[in-house]
Amino acid sequence: DSSDITTVENYTLSKNTEKNPDYFGAAKGMNVIYISMESFQNFLIGYKLHGEEVTPFLNSLAKDPNTIYFPNFFHQTAQGKTSDAEFLMENSLYPLPQGSVFTTKAQNTFQGLPAILKDKGYYSAVFHGNYKSFWNREEMYKSLGYDMFYDATYYNMREENVINYGLEDKPFFKETIPYLQSIPQPFYTKLITLSNHFPYLIDEEDQSIAPAQTGDETVDGYFQTARYLDEALKQFFEDLKISGLDKNTMVVMYGDHYGISENRKKAMSNVLNRDINNFEQAQLQRVPLFIYAPGLKGFVNETYGGEVDVRPTVLNLLGVDTTHQVAFGTDLLSKNRDEIVAFRNGDYITDKVTSVKGKIYENDTGQIVEDATPYQKYSEIVKNELELSDKVVYGDLLRFHKLSGIKTPAKTKLDYTKAEH
Numbered sequence: 207d208s209s210d211i212t213t214v215e216n217y218t219l220s221k222n223t224e225k226n227p228d229y230f231g232a233a234k235g236m237n238v239i240y241i242s243m244e245s246f247q248n249f250l251i252g253y254k255l256h257g258e259e260v261t262p263f264l265n266s267l268a269k270d271p272n273t274i275y276f277p278n279f280f281h282q283t284a285q286g287k288t289s290d291a292e293f294l295m296e297n298s299l300y301p302l303p304q305g306s307v308f309t310t311k312a313q314n315t316f317q318g319l320p321a322i323l324k325d326k327g328y329y330s331a332v333f334h335g336n337y338k339s340f341w342n343r344e345e346m347y348k349s350l351g352y353d354m355f356y357d358a359t360y361y362n363m364r365e366e367n368v369i370n371y372g373l374e375d376k377p378f379f380k381e382t383i384p385y386l387q388s389i390p391q392p393f394y395t396k397l398i399t400l401s402n403h404f405p406y407l408i409d410e411e412d413q414s415i416a417p418a419q420t421g422d423e424t425v426d427g428y429f430q431t432a433r434y435l436d437e438a439l440k441q442f443f444e445d446l447k448i449s450g451l452d453k454n455t456m457v458v459m460y461g462d463h464y465g466i467s468e469n470r471k472k473a474m475s476n477v478l479n480r481d482i483n484n485f486e487q488a489q490l491q492r493v494p495l496f497i498y499a500p501g502l503k504g505f506v507n508e509t510y511g512g513e514v515d516v517r518p519t520v521l522n523l524l525g526v527d528t529t530h531q532v533a534f535g536t537d538l539l540s541k542n543r544d545e546i547v548a549f550r551n552g553d554y555i556t557d558k559v560t561s562v563k564g565k566i567y568e569n570d571t572g573q574i575v576e577d578a579t580p581y582q583k584y585s586e587i588v589k590n591e592l593e594l595s596d597k598v599v600y601g602d603l604l605r606f607h608k609l610s611g612i613k614t615p616a617k618t619k620l621d622y623t624k625a626e627h
């Protein structure tokens with residue numbers, strides 16, 4: 207009931223951190239493009255296969271003067287996979303322990319990023335080369351307040367451009383550029399890629415690096431589809447420049463969730479040249495996060511964070527006050543944030559230790575900590591946080607939370623079957 211929302215409000219209020227004056231408003235008024243990089247894990251950044259960089263474009267972006275790169279950033283998804291990552295990023299709430307919020311709770315009231323930015327004059331749209339029913343996206347995007355969803359019906363799905371779940375990333379980005387040029391500005395958009403999806407299939411003519419040689423076909427092909435995604439991103443950045451959009455657009459890129467499951471530890475030991483135990487497996491849940499914007503002071507930010515933290519980070523960059531929002535994440539650019547990354551199963555990682563399957567490991571050494579008592583409080587914090595977030599989702603509590611300027615999206619007026627622009 208409404209007393210539960212008060213508990214939640216007080217908790218998320220207490221999580222507020224200090225704004226970073228060097229970054230608050232640094233991208234004010236700019237367009238925003240999110241790119242979901244399918245199954246992209248951070249170990250690929252800088253990795254060399256057969257003596258070659260696998261992802262030369264992203265490697266160079268990590269060092270770009272206008273890009274902030276977060277190497278200690280973790281996915282926090284569960285069974286809802288891509289949709290869980292989207293849910294975390296749009297709402298700064300945790301996904302559910304079972305099932306996907308997108309498919310089971312799309313009727314809820316949310317205060318999603320599109321609705322928050324609408325109040326600041328932003329038009330919002332999603333672009334994706336698969337059909338709108340997948341992950342119940344059409345319904346959920348209406349609840350989040352997206353003005354438009356350009357799904358596969360807006361793309362040329364000719365056979366040679368389609369593989370696995372949908373459109374290949376290169377034609378997808380190519381065909382998205384004219385839409386970006388025609389929609390109203392400022393815009394908030396999300397582009398969801400597909401080519402680097404399990405089981406990592408790729409046409410012969412699209413292969414520009416030889417597969418790995420672990421003997422595990424999934425792991426071996428993963429490097430080839432990751433390379434293809436890297437090339438597609440490079441081409442997209444070039445096309446953004448040609449279109450002129452790069453001059454007033456912030457680009458936020460993230461790996462949505464892991465690509466190589468824990469059943470493939472053996473092949474991964476081969477890839478990384480070390481034994482993959484539970485501690486190492488937890489470290490492998492890192493996915494990259496990049497934030498590019500013209501004029502932004504770039505650097506490698508080593509803070510420990512997760513997908514739940516992206517919304518407050520981006521809103522602060524846009525100069526939007528987040529104080530009264532119900533958000534479980536904190537601004538990754540704030541100097542006084544707590545570095546505790548909660549995973550959906552109650553495990554967690556901090557800047558010092560990793561808690562996995564009931565054991566605490568020191569990050570520096572990978573050794574088990576003998577006396578776990580000092581860390582007891584972290585498990586309590588994580589447990590409490592997940593429970594509060596679940597209360598919001600199961601109880602549809604945002605119905606009772608009034609946020610000034612935010613209107614509940616008029617779902618029945620949203621129609622994704624015709625593009626206006």
Ligand code: GP9
Pocket residue numbers: 286287288289336340371398400403
């Ligand atoms: C499907 C795509 C992949 O449209 O987003 O979803 P996933 O299987 O990774 O959750």
Ligand code: MN
Pocket residue numbers: 244245287288462463
């Ligand atoms: Mn995915």
